[in-house]
Amino acid sequence: MSHEKSITITPKAVLTSAGRWFALVLIFAVGLTTPVLLAFNWNHKLFFIPLELATKFLIVFPAVRANCLWFGPVVTRFCTREKAVWLTFDDGPYPEDTLQLLALLKIHNAHATFFVIGRQVQRYPELARAILRDGHTLANHTQTHPVLFFWSFFKTRLTREIDQCNKALREATGEQPRWFRAPAGMANMFLHFLMCDRKIKLIGWSARGFDGLFQNTEAMANRICNSIQPGAIILLHEGRRDREGRPINLILTEMILTRLTAKGYVFIVPDESEMLPV
Numbered sequence: 001m002s003h004e005k006s007i008t009i010t011p012k013a014v015l016t017s018a019g020r021w022f023a024l025v026l027i028f029a030v031g032l033t034t035p036v037l038l039a040f041n042w043n044h045k046l047f048f049i050p051l052e053l054a055t056k057f058l059i060v061f062p063a064v065r066a067n068c069l070w071f072g073p074v075v076t077r078f079c080t081r082e083k084a085v086w087l088t089f090d091d092g093p094y095p096e097d098t099l100q101l102l103a104l105l106k107i108h109n110a111h112a113t114f115f116v117i118g119r120q121v122q123r124y125p126e127l128a129r130a131i132l133r134d135g136h137t138l139a140n141h142t143q144t145h146p147v148l149f150f151w152s153f154f155k156t157r158l159t160r161e162i163d164q165c166n167k168a169l170r171e172a173t174g175e176q177p178r179w180f181r182a183p184a185g186m187a188n189m190f191l192h193f194l195m196c197d198r199k200i201k202l203i204g205w206s207a208r209g210f211d212g213l214f215q216n217t218e219a220m221a222n223r224i225c226n227s228i229q230p231g232a233i234i235l236l237h238e239g240r241r242d243r244e245g246r247p248i249n250l251i252l253t254e255m256i257l258t259r260l261t262a263k264g265y266v267f268i269v270p271d272e273s274e275m276l277p278v
């Protein structure tokens with residue numbers, strides 16, 4: 001099957017030095033605002049409190065807002081003239097889901113990327129190999145998936161999470177992933193620096209059903225399918241169960257595969273030159 005490329009884009013390898021300077025000045029300003037103003041007995045509360053809040057906001061907001069582009073590129077769609085989408089599965093491999101997901105994808109002739117957790121890969125290396133064997137791709141989703149505090153980590157902890165997952169994947173499959181997805185899509189400026197230094201692409205999404213929060217698969221499938229356009233990146237997960245213990249992800253994935261296939265969509269893993277924004 002051919003997928004005609006609409007335009008050719010050359011991905012930028014690194015964040016601009018101006019961007020880094022801006023980020024470092026911002027950190028410096030945020031760190032020094034309060035002590036400097038206090039040292040000068042600058043007690044105009046009318047200005048002091050908003051200034052303090054604004055400087056903190058500039059650091060925290062882009063880190064906790066999923067797929068925020070303030071500090072660097074995040075891939076949220078890809079270029080295509082075909083009715084094609086990119087299915088992505090986070091948080092696996094998961095022994096009760098992965099093989100069934102692979103079987104579903106095979107039935108629909110679909111290709112996908114699995115953003116896996118390093119610790120899970122170490123437990124179930126045969127599942128990681130099965131994903132590759134079926135023609136899908138593997139990518140990094142941290143070693144331990146510290147979803148609550150990942151956005152607040154400094155470089156050392158971020159490096160450990162990324163490198164250990166890469167090592168787990170290398171040991172299980174012999175391959176080195178080139179793509180990374182942050183837990184809950186939350187990335188601070190240090191993560192962007194790290195991605196650029198290591199030439200790893202940060203991958204986000206353009207459609208999700210909040211399958212980690214809700215249980216109504218019909219509503220989730222509607223939410224995803226109604227927002228789909230060619231070049232969409234769909235975020236799904238492994239390992240979710242509803243109150244009755246049913247596998248939400250398997251049910252939701254089958255609904256999406258069936259509905260989008262009926263609309264004429266194909267499920268591909270795009271080439272890096274097609275990923276947007278760059």
Ligand SMILES: [Zn+2]
Nearest residue numbers: 090091183184
């Ligand atoms: Zn995750």
